[in-house]
Amino acid sequence: MDPTEDSMHVPEPEVLSLATLFTPQFLVLSSLAVAVILLAVVAFVSRRKSNLRGDALLLVGPPDAGKTAIFSSLVYRQTLPSHTSMQPNVSSMHLQDKSLRVVDVPGHPRIRDQFREYMTDAQGIAFVVDSSTVSRNGAVVAEHLHQILHAIASLPPSRPTPALIIVAHKADLLKSTAQATPGQLAVNRARAILERELEKRRASQAGGVGIEGLGAEGAESEMGGLECSGNGEFRFDAWEGGEIVFVGTSVNTKQTNGVVDEKSDDIDGLAPLVQWIEEL
Amino acid sequence: MLDLCSISHKGGLVLWSRSFTPAASQSVASSASPVNSLIREALIEGRTAENKYEKDGYSVKWTFVNDLELIFVVAYQRILQLTYVDELLAALKTLFVKLFQPFLATFVASLHAASTGALSSNASQAAATWNFAKAFDGWDNVFDKLLRGLEDKAAQDRKTRVGHVPRSTVDPSPPSDDPSTIPLHDSEASVDEQQIARNVQALKTRLRGRGGRMGKRGGGRADIGSGRDSHPGSDSDTPTKRKPKGKAQRKWGDEAPSESDMASLNFSYEKIDSSDAGSLDLSALVDKGSLGTRTQDGLYEVKDWEFSAADDVISRVIQDGAPSAKASATPGSLGALGSIFARLTGSKVLTEDDLKPVLEAMKQHLMKKNVAKEIADKVCEGVGDGLVGKKVGGFQTTNAAVRQALSNSLTRILTPKTSTDLLLSIRTKLSSPLPSTQQRLPYSITFVGVNGVGKSTNLSKVCFWLIQNGLRVLIAACDTFRSGAVEQLRVHVRNLSMLGVNGATNSKSRVELYERGYGKDAAGIAKEAITYARDNDFDVVLIDTAGRMQDNEPLMRALAKLVAVNSPDKIIFVGEALVGNEAVDQLTKFDRALRDFSASSGGRERGIDGMLVTKWDTVDDKVGAALSMTYVTGQPIIFVGCGQTYTDLRQLRVANVVQAILSD
Numbered sequence: 001m002d003p004t005e006d007s008m009h010v011p012e013p014e015v016l017s018l019a020t021l022f023t024p025q026f027l028v029l030s031s032l033a034v035a036v037i038l039l040a041v042v043a044f045v046s047r048r049k050s051n052l053r054g055d056a057l058l059l060v061g062p063p064d065a066g067k068t069a070i071f072s073s074l075v076y077r078q079t080l081p082s083h084t085s086m087q088p089n090v091s092s093m094h095l096q097d098k099s100l101r102v103v104d105v106p107g108h109p110r111i112r113d114q115f116r117e118y119m120t121d122a123q124g125i126a127f128v129v130d131s132s133t134v135s136r137n138g139a140v141v142a143e144h145l146h147q148i149l150h151a152i153a154s155l156p157p158s159r160p161t162p163a164l165i166i167v168a169h170k171a172d173l174l175k176s177t178a179q180a181t182p183g184q185l186a187v188n189r190a191r192a193i194l195e196r197e198l199e200k201r202r203a204s205q206a207g208g209v210g211i212e213g214l215g216a217e218g219a220e221s222e223m224g225g226l227e228c229s230g231n232g233e234f235r236f237d238a239w240e241g242g243e244i245v246f247v248g249t250s251v252n253t254k255q256t257n258g259v260v261d262e263k264s265d266d267i268d269g270l271a272p273l274v275q276w277i278e279e280l
Numbered sequence: 281m282l283d284l285c286s287i288s289h290k291g292g293l294v295l296w297s298r299s300f301t302p303a304a305s306q307s308v309a310s311s312a313s314p315v316n317s318l319i320r321e322a323l324i325e326g327r328t329a330e331n332k333y334e335k336d337g338y339s340v341k342w343t344f345v346n347d348l349e350l351i352f353v354v355a356y357q358r359i360l361q362l363t364y365v366d367e368l369l370a371a372l373k374t375l376f377v378k379l380f381q382p383f384l385a386t387f388v389a390s391l392h393a394a395s396t397g398a399l400s401s402n403a404s405q406a407a408a409t410w411n412f413a414k415a416f417d418g419w420d421n422v423f424d425k426l427l428r429g430l431e432d433k434a435a436q437d438r439k440t441r442v443g444h445v446p447r448s449t450v451d452p453s454p455p456s457d458d459p460s461t462i463p464l465h466d467s468e469a470s471v472d473e474q475q476i477a478r479n480v481q482a483l484k485t486r487l488r489g490r491g492g493r494m495g496k497r498g499g500g501r502a503d504i505g506s507g508r509d510s511h512p513g514s515d516s517d518t519p520t521k522r523k524p525k526g527k528a529q530r531k532w533g534d535e536a537p538s539e540s541d542m543a544s545l546n547f548s549y550e551k552i553d554s555s556d557a558g559s560l561d562l563s564a565l566v567d568k569g570s571l572g573t574r575t576q577d578g579l580y581e582v583k584d585w586e587f588s589a590a591d592d593v594i595s596r597v598i599q600d601g602a603p604s605a606k607a608s609a610t611p612g613s614l615g616a617l618g619s620i621f622a623r624l625t626g627s628k629v630l631t632e633d634d635l636k637p638v639l640e641a642m643k644q645h646l647m648k649k650n651v652a653k654e655i656a657d658k659v660c661e662g663v664g665d666g667l668v669g670k671k672v673g674g675f676q677t678t679n680a681a682v683r684q685a686l687s688n689s690l691t692r693i694l695t696p697k698t699s700t701d702l703l704l705s706i707r708t709k710l711s712s713p714l715p716s717t718q719q720r721l722p723y724s725i726t727f728v729g730v731n732g733v734g735k736s737t738n739l740s741k742v743c744f745w746l747i748q749n750g751l752r753v754l755i756a757a758c759d760t761f762r763s764g765a766v767e768q769l770r771v772h773v774r775n776l777s778m779l780g781v782n783g784a785t786n787s788k789s790r791v792e793l794y795e796r797g798y799g800k801d802a803a804g805i806a807k808e809a810i811t812y813a814r815d816n817d818f819d820v821v822l823i824d825t826a827g828r829m830q831d832n833e834p835l836m837r838a839l840a841k842l843v844a845v846n847s848p849d850k851i852i853f854v855g856e857a858l859v860g861n862e863a864v865d866q867l868t869k870f871d872r873a874l875r876d877f878s879a880s881s882g883g884r885e886r887g888i889d890g891m892l893v894t895k896w897d898t899v900d901d902k903v904g905a906a907l908s909m910t911y912v913t914g915q916p917i918i919f920v921g922c923g924q925t926y927t928d929l930r931q932l933r934v935a936n937v938v939q940a941i942l943s944d
Contacts, residue, residue, distance in 0.1 A: 063311075063320070064311045064316075068291070068292035068293060072293055075390075080293050080294060081293075081294045081297065081308075082288075082292040082293050082294055083286075083288050083292055083294055083313075083315050083316055083319060084292065084311075084316045084319040084320050084324075085290075085291050085292030086290045086291070086292070086319060086323060086324060086351075087290050087291050087349070088291065089291040089292065089293070089391045090391065090392055091390050091391055091392075104291070104292070106292070108320065108324050108697070109695065109696070109697040109698070110324055110325065110692045110693075110695045110696075110697050111324060111692060111695075113695065139699075139708070140699075143699055143701075200704070200707070200708065200711075201704060203707070204701075204703050204704045204707040204708075205703075
């Protein structure tokens with residue numbers, strides 16, 4: 001009859017073991033919630049990544065190639081006369097089932113580096129070349145093309161690489177022969193000359209000792225971008241950065257003061273390019 | 281009278297264009313048209329001194345409308361002196377913008393669609409159906425009327441000027457053989473100095489004229505001509521020689537000075553104004569914040585040098601200038617508050633008053649970074665021209681807009697427009713096809729510059745680099761003037777041949793010196809060196825020349841002769857980074873002298889092809905000399921020398937230099 005024993009017989013505070021917390025229902029509910037969160041995150045990331053793909057077509061190339069004329073044909077459906085561009089033009093064009101942004105970057109050597117700002121948004125890059133004068137200034141055109149190839153090759157691998165097309169423009173200035181139409185002639189000529197010049201550039205850099213740039217250590221001073229599979233010699237179909245397509249195009253230029261009858265004609269010359277854009 | 285008139289957008293699309301001659305209309309679409317040349321060579325390079333540009337016999341004038349990004353260009357024959365072109369441009373600008381404002385605004389907006397969503401699909405479908413010809417419908421008539429009005433006014437002005445000529449003749453009559461005409465004018469003459477001087481001059485002319493006519497000297501006729509010219513309107517011949525009004529008659533030294541001349545030429549001390557001393561700003565001489573301290577002994581010690589924390593120079597200047605700016609805010613607008621609201625809603629338009637203080641601060645900053653004063657002036661002016669009237673949107677302040685525009689402009693000036701890859705050029709030349717009978721000429725590079733900039737040192741650095749790339753180099757010692765120049769190069773060649781490449785112990789056969797001692801003709805030595813290199817299979821010839829001052833004409837001629845005789849593939853100007861305003865003078869004179877003298881001896885005109893900036897390690901971040909040098913010549917900086925050993929040769933990174941110039 002010891003009251004202390006009874007009073008001491010305090011119910012021991014139960015130490016709830018953690019295991020009891022995880023009742024089956026709780027487990028099911030929590031795993032469901034985690035799964036939902038995970039799915040949401042994955043969906044969000046994948047949607048962002050697909051947004052990363054970009055929606056722009058870049059028109060780049062040496063000066064006087066005809067980029068602004070192509071730009072106005074694609075956007076305004078008419079070819080307006082143009083002068084040397086001093087700044088980029090950004091607009092949007094509409095085809096049957098898609099619409100995308102078109103960016104026309106000036107070709108002058110001092111301001112052509114602006115294309116890098118639009119590289120991240122690019123879905124396709126069109127390098128426009130004047131096929132009637134490419135035999136004369138092949139080295140300069142090749143230097144520009146080398147910069148573009150280098151920029152494409154040095155994009156981070158998480159981004160999808162933009163598709164590259166080389167447009168041999170002003171094909172109507174070449175006289176057609178028995179074997180080939182002007183478009184094919186332009187393509188062959190541009191391809192041969194550019195391949196040769198790029199091979200020269202690659203050979204002069206390979207095995208050479210460069211000079212480092214001022215300032216930042218470790219910054220690349222040599223331009224890569226011309227790596228090819230096979231024996232290393234540069235060829236467009238062996239380029240490791242992706243596939244390069246060639247087309248030959250032309251536009252009609254007319255005076256703005258003239259009567260506007262044949263609007264539909266202008267875009268016919270660009271049909272190969274438009275087709276490639278639709279397949280992007 | 282005009283040849284070509286065009287209105288186009290900065291992005292390249294032409295809105296309206298009219299050519300008045302068949303030649304102009306043919307060249308309009310080609311890349312050689314005056315507008316394209318203007319854009320390519322003047323506007324993009326940013327090297328526009330005045331609002332005039334000349335090329336191929338055309339004189340081109342232009343103006344901008346910055347908020348609509350339009351360029352208005354007028355081209356006419358250079359030999360014509362049209363006075364109404366500036367007025368025409370200004371009138372065109374205002375009329376065009378007023379008449380077609382809404383269409384232009386939508387057009388420009390369509391060229392800046394930031395994303396596919398920005399330009400709604402309806403608007404862009406509509407864009408595809410715009411009829412550009414109809415949009416500018418009435419403009420042709422307006423333009424014709426304007427042009428005709430201005431031409432009529434100009435013709436009118438010319439007629440009245442010619443008509444005034446006979447009426448204003450009071451003075452000496454045309455020279456005549458009859459001495460009896462002389463007394464006729466004396467009665468009208470007053471006795472003051474000017475009238476006496478004029479009468480004396482008239483007498484001299486008459487006497488000279490008489491002698492000339494009797495002697496039939498060609499020189500006498502020229503004298504008569506000049507004598508006639510000094511008397512405005514005294515002869516019926518002068519109207520044909522009359523230049524457009526506004527040009528003052530040149531003062532030749534053979535006349536006695538008139539009274540006004542005497543007043544302006546009097547530099548004697550009594551003229552000094554006592555008020556000058558009062559207007560001198562003493563506070564500009566001393567910066568109170570940098571005054572030193574006085575010790576207890578009474579000695580004045582200067583302040584210690586501190587490395588101040590990085591601070592944005594512009595915001596500091598604006599802080600200092602802000603009280604004055606607030607005080608001068610116009611009462612009409614809401615002042616600072618109003619401008620903040622305007623900026624937030626994206627409609628603040630930059631005016632010249634807004635830009636002036638910021639541009640002034642920018643100019644001072646550039647000069648502190650060792651950019652030459654004229655270059656800093658021109659660059660800031662160019663930036664200002666491109667920003668006036670532009671809309672500053674969002675949260676961007678005026679400072680940020682100016683800074684961005686300045687950074688773009690500097691990048692554009694410094695970015696090379698030709699390839700700076702020397703190795704590629706060398707390899708291209710060495711592998712180019714040749715007719716089989718000839719031997720291949722080596723690639724030759726000439727180093728020119730003023731005394732003491734480091735030509736020989738940097739020549740040997742370039743030589744080391746070329747040897748490392750497997751080329752065989754011949755150094756031609758064409759500095760036959762300075763004592764020890766040949767020995768210096770001999771030491772360099774000895775050092776370089778002791779440095780092995782690719783595992784070889786030495787490079788004996790890769791580099792050689794070609795010298796002929798002192799006192800000989802540099803051009804002859806260079807020619808022999810190139811022949812020697814060709815016969816012995818050398819790839820590159822580096823020609824070292826003597827340093828010379830840019831205004832020493834005989835030496836510049838000698839240099840041009842070397843260039844003309846040997847036609848080197850590259851002429852590299854070596855300049856030091858420490859040079860300040862001198863850089864502009866050196867480069868202009870070297871370039872001009874080379875072009876003039878080498879063209880006159882029948883060869884192709886050659887100028888400076890590239891630059892090498894030396895002693896880069898001595899200027900910390902005050903690298904403005906690079907900017908001055910590229911601005912003056914437009915040629916790229918190929919290498920930068922930054923030390924005294926053979927590996928201290930670097931390439932220039934444009935982004936680093938722009939950052940160094942704009943940093944504080």
